[in-house]
Structures are given as C-alpha cells and as structure tokens.
Amino acid sequence: MKNLRLLILLLFLLFLLTLFSIAQSTSGTNSPALVLTHVTIIDATGAPPQPEMSVIISAGRIAAIGKSSIVAVPQGATVVDAAGKFLIPGLWDMHVHPGGREYLKLFIANGVTGIRVMWGSPEDYESRKNIEAGDLLGPRMVIASPLVDGPKPYWPGSISVSTTAEARQVVDKAKMSGADFVKVFPCSAVGGQNYIRALKAPFPDVRFIASGGVNRQTAGDFIRAGASALGIREGLIPAKAILGRELDLRTASSPS
Secondary structure, three states, X not given: OHHHHHHHHHHHHHHHHHHHHHHHHOOOOOOOOEEEEEEEEOOOOOOOOEEEXXXXXXXXXXXXXXXXXXXXXXXXXXXXXXXXXEEOOOEEEEEEXXXXXXXXXHHHHOOEEEEEEOOOOHHHHHHHHHHHOOOOOOOEEEEEOOOEEOOOOOOOOOEEOOOHHHHHHHHXXXXXXXXXXXXXXXXXXXXHHHHHHXXXXXXXXXXXXXXXXXXXXXXXXXXXXXXXXXXXXXXOOOHHHHHOOOHHHHHHHOOO
C-alpha cells in the first residue's frame, strides 16, 4: 500500500510538471491554446468543488472556464484529459531561499507557482530572467535585496551599514540591481521603525520588509513607518498554542 501511494504521488507530480511545461510552451501569442478537460476545480473561495469542468488557457492566460459538456475546444488546441484530477489556484511560498536553480522546478511539481526570495543574489535575478524567457522551468519570483544590517551583522554576507547615508546608498544600489523589495534584518539592531522611516523618506516607491525584533505589539508602528510587510515568528502566536495544538488559543491570539 505504501509503495502504491508513492507511485501515485510520483505520477501526479509528473503530471504537474508536464502540465506546466505545456503551459509555458503555449504562452506565446501565436501558440495553440491549452485545454484541460473533465477536471475538478477548487477555486479556494470556499465554494464547493466544481466537477467536470474545462479550462482554456491562451497566450498564458485563462481565457474561459465552463462545463466540459458545453465549452468548445478551440481548433488546434492541446488537450489534456484531467479526469480524476483537481485544479487549484497556484500557491505562493512567501519565504524562500532557493539554494540553486536546479531546485526551482520542484516548486512547480508541488503546485507552488510563485515564490518570494528573502535574500536575493545575482543567480536569482538570472533565474528569473530565464524563467520569464521560457528557458527554465520555475515559478514566478519576487526577489529581495541582500540583507541590510547594522555595523555588526547577524548573518555572514549581510550588507553592513553604520549610518543612514550608507543605508540609503545600499537601497539605491538594490533598486538599480532589480530587487523588488529591501529586507532589513534584524530591524531591532539598527533602530527599529525609526530606521525604516528614515529609509522610506527618500525612496517612497521602494518596498521594505522589516524583520527581526518585530512583534504583534509593534507591528502597527512598523507599517506606519513605511514597511510594506513584516517578518514575525513566535511573537505572532503563543508557544503554548503551537505546542499544544490548541486551535482556540491560536484563533484568539490572531491580530484583528
């Protein structure tokens, strides 16, 4: 039984990889449409599953969704019989350190079609370029700058800054290199929300993520200072709720 389940899982992952490869190859405006037929759609809105559906993908976009008995298959389309399969919206992993371009296809195999890379590198920018060109199988990538830290960096390889002027130079360089946002970590070591505010002022169009020293009590202060997103770990939910799997405590502790 265990071997049978493993075989089924491997076949499903192969199906996902094949499906995504076909979708990427048909993303051009002159490529034939891709049609998934007889699939069960779970749209993640809370609505019940919708069986026996067809989805038409044209030029990399969903062009039509409807019952397989009604939707007409475009002439010349590539048809995938997805009977017995389920289709959900692509998932996003919001905290990723890829570890090399050879791992990117594994996100697709597991239904993750977008990732947020939390410590950007030149290799990440190159991988994103290759994915967008259709030369590499992988998810959409939103990429951070290297970590921006204080004069005594917590992590080796972080960018060390001692003054606001130095930090602004780092932000400007990150923006020019193609970073989608700047990650400040640990924020508590460089001045907290005041540091974010000082960086945001000359770069109103740059997104900053504050992490390290951010908790439920200070989250609002960081957002008001200009942070677009926050990194909060154990401060979000009491350890007792996590260790004891106490759903009521986790729900009651969630910020309103």
